Amino acid sequence: MDVDAVRSAVAGSGALGAPQLGLAAQGRSDDAEGSAGSRPRLAAPQLAVLRRYGSEHDVAADDLLFADGDPSYDLIVLLEGEAEIVERRGQPDAVVIATYGPAQFLGEMGLLTGQRAYLSAVASAAGRILRIPAAQVRVIMAEEPDLSELILRAFLVRHARLTHRGVGLTLVGSRFDPDTRRLLEVLARNRLSSRWLELEGSPEAERIVRELHVPPSDLPVALVPGSPLLRNPTSRELLDALGLASEHEIEADGSEVCDLLVVGGGPAGLAAAVYGASEGMTTTLAEDTALGGQAGTSSRIENLLGFPAGLSGEELAARAALQAQKFGVRIKLASRAVALCSGVGSHQVRFEDGEVVTAKSVIVATGARYNRLPSSGSATSRGSASSMPRHRWRRRRAPGARSSWSAAAIRRDRPRCSSLAPARRSTSSSGPAASRARCRAT
Ligand SMILES: Cc1cc2nc3c(=O)[nH]c(=O)nc-3n(C[C@H](O)[C@H](O)[C@H](O)COP(=O)(O)OP(=O)(O)OC[C@H]3O[C@@H](n4cnc5c(N)ncnc54)[C@H](O)[C@@H]3O)c2cc1C
Numbered sequence: 001m002d003v004d005a006v007r008s009a010v011a012g013s014g015a016l017g018a019p020q021l022g023l024a025a026q027g028r029s030d031d032a033e034g035s036a037g038s039r040p041r042l043a044a045p046q047l048a049v050l051r052r053y054g055s056e057h058d059v060a061a062d063d064l065l066f067a068d069g070d071p072s073y074d075l076i077v078l079l080e081g082e083a084e085i086v087e088r089r090g091q092p093d094a095v096v097i098a099t100y101g102p103a104q105f106l107g108e109m110g111l112l113t114g115q116r117a118y119l120s121a122v123a124s125a126a127g128r129i130l131r132i133p134a135a136q137v138r139v140i141m142a143e144e145p146d147l148s149e150l151i152l153r154a155f156l157v158r159h160a161r162l163t164h165r166g167v168g169l170t171l172v173g174s175r176f177d178p179d180t181r182r183l184l185e186v187l188a189r190n191r192l193s194s195r196w197l198e199l200e201g202s203p204e205a206e207r208i209v210r211e212l213h214v215p216p217s218d219l220p221v222a223l224v225p226g227s228p229l230l231r232n233p234t235s236r237e238l239l240d241a242l243g244l245a246s247e248h249e250i251e252a253d254g255s256e257v258c259d260l261l262v263v264g265g266g267p268a269g270l271a272a273a274v275y276g277a278s279e280g281m282t283t284t285l286a287e288d289t290a291l292g293g294q295a296g297t298s299s300r301i302e303n304l305l306g307f308p309a310g311l312s313g314e315e316l317a318a319r320a321a322l323q324a325q326k327f328g329v330r331i332k333l334a335s336r337a338v339a340l341c342s343g344v345g346s347h348q349v350r351f352e353d354g355e356v357v358t359a360k361s362v363i364v365a366t367g368a369r370y371n372r373l374p375s376s377g378s379a380t381s382r383g384s385a386s387s388m389p390r391h392r393w394r395r396r397r398a399p400g401a402r403s404s405w406s407a408a409a410i411r412r413d414r415p416r417c418s419s420l421a422p423a424r425r426s427t428s429s430s431g432p433a434a435s436r437a438r439c440r441a442t
Pocket residue numbers: 263264265266267268269286287288289290291292293294295296297298299300301302303335336337338365366367368393413415416434435436437
């Protein structure tokens with residue numbers, strides 16, 4: 001299935017995504033209003049700093065600045081002129097999501113996480129731009145605290161709006177299908193903007209399946225801008241298509257030795273990776289589902305030291321991932337560790353896909369997971385925690401009753417390899433201590 005066929009099949013589905021917001025008929029988004037958070041205007045001294053990291057170019061009206069499907073894209077700062085962010089560019093139902101003018105910049109969180117572009121940017125008037133490569137933007141995030149704060153804030157707000165609109169990847173599948181729910185969980189846990197077309201009662205879903213000749217056995221399917229059609233992909237294949245699975249290639253046979261391997265990218269694993277790398281250790285962080293772990297799904301964390309106003313799980317995950325990148329942590333996403341084999345002075349961890357990583361020390365920070373009811377049918381009827389409305393998590397927790405977390409039958413994770421598995425704990429031993437990283441070997 002080629003990329004163009006997928007692109008034109010998605011084009012028609014805009015009629016579903018946009019009317020929910022009442023935008024398609026106008027062909028323009030409601031995000032046209034200016035707001036300091038999402039569309040800041042840079043002051044002259046800030047522009048002068050940014051000029052050090054990029055190169056200036058003249059652009060003509062209609063010049064393409066980046067296109068959906070591009071493997072990565074630059075941070076574009078408008079010095080003169082105007083540019084538009086367009087969804088489904090070139091299709092009859094293209095929508096302008098936002099328009100930016102002089103001293104404003106384009107881009108969203110995906111630029112920092114390495115995600116493929118899923119929107120296009122077009123110069124709507126002749127002008128001049130500053131192009132800053134993504135690698136340089138990461139340097140800015142590490143070296144220029146004021147600009148870093150401003151850019152991160154704008155990217156997070158934009159990302160939240162795009163996620164709310166359901167821009168980007170389209171998933172077609174049945175609500176009763178465990179694979180659809182598995183992929184929805186990966187999308188939700190990774191906080192990826194996407195739209196889900198339910199097979200049950202959605203003419204758009206039926207049309208896509210018909211046009212792309214998808215047999216029922218191939219469902220669910222994912223349509224990623226710039227990528228061939230994905231038929232019931234694994235989590236790894238889905239994240240790969242989005243450009244997120246692995247930032248750095250690691251020798252798959254374990255011949256490369258790192259100082260520290262951290263398994264699990266929740267708050268504990270991210271913290272361990274940042275501390276290890278900041279001490280000069282070559283550090284690899286392997287995460288099965290999504291950076292941020294359980295905390296990444298929280299709408300607001302109030303008790304994190306140093307953040308009196310609280311912060312969202314998404315922001316915590318984004319900040320921690322940036323910090324890890326800053327210190328050179330190699331991040332392996334969609335990597336489930338299944339076995340640990342310890343030798344003299346080094347350890348080998350094998351992943352589900354057969355990759356092996358050798359490390360002088362290993363920290364297992366795989367957190368907790370919830371027991372499932374052993375009743376028949378529960379496997380097909382359960383929803384994913386992260387796709388549940390977030391406020392329901394909060395309501396279930398009585399005010400001030402922290403112990404209700406352990407009452408929810410949290411238990412320590414039991415890795416699939418006996419050599420990795422911690423001793424089984426009763427639920428009464430869960431609680432704050434259950435969140436700490438477990439160091440099996442150093
Ligand atoms: C909705 C929600 C709101 C919350 N709000 C708060 C709050 O406000 N304040 C608070 O203190 N706590 C809160 N918590 C609890 C808090 O999120 C957890 O205590 C914390 O996330 C535990 O961190 P962790 O890194 O130990 O484990 P986790 O967050 O569970 O992370 C473990 C990670 O390891 C990965 N992993 C597991 N097995 C493997 C494997 N074999 N290979 C590779 N990776 C693997 C998992 O995918 C996961 O990302 C909240 C939790 C939830 C779900």
